[in-house]
Amino acid sequence: MHLEDLKIEYDKLQKKYGAKELDSIYNGGCTNNPDICFVFMNPTGRNIASSKNWKGIKSPWIGTKNIWDLFFELNLMDKDIYRKIKEIKGPDWSEEFAEEVYKDVEKHKYFITNLGKCTQVDARELPDNVYKKYLHLLEKEFEIINPKVIILFGNQVSSIVLNEKISVSKVRKQLFEKKINGNKYNFYSVYYPVGNGRFNIDKSIEDIKWIMNKLSIHNQEVLDSANKEGVAGVY
8 A cells, every 4th residue: 555545535534524625635755664753633724735726745734834943943954945934925835845845854754744634724623533533544654654753743643643641741752652553653742833832842842852862872773783793784
């Protein structure tokens, strides 16, 4: 199965739970064993790729500004791309510029997705039962891309994906493991960094930097072990 195969199911759910005049927003970035998979809630009409007239990629956060502050502060975005994002108005993003941004995301080895792909006209809250309709599809995304670590933003997304009540403030920097079809995945729950959660962006950055550091240490330990055993090509 490929990510493209999931779009049909996402579009069916858009008709049920999203704004009828808008399209689903899918995902984007590195699709081959990314260092990090970032999971947000659901898209809104502020993403200009949700327009039915948009013919380019339909990836998260196209035409928005604030979330890219997070990725830039994490050293996950080239300065020239970030500068362009901050300089142009959201509606002025072209389909070519969106491709350029996501090529940069791919280069930095991360993947961006939402638990719910149902685009709403605004940032209204969605009930748990709607997000749960998407969970098995999100888990298929994990299986396809095989990320090293998955970062879940906010209490609601974390609770649904991990199937337990999560309060981000109580589980900062805590590793969660979950098996999906026999494969184990590593998760961390982090404060939601945009919208009403904008005031928590510094905590999000702090925790993700800590996670990235742990990931780098782990990767180096794997490489060192492989070198000692004379095994080549682990990564």
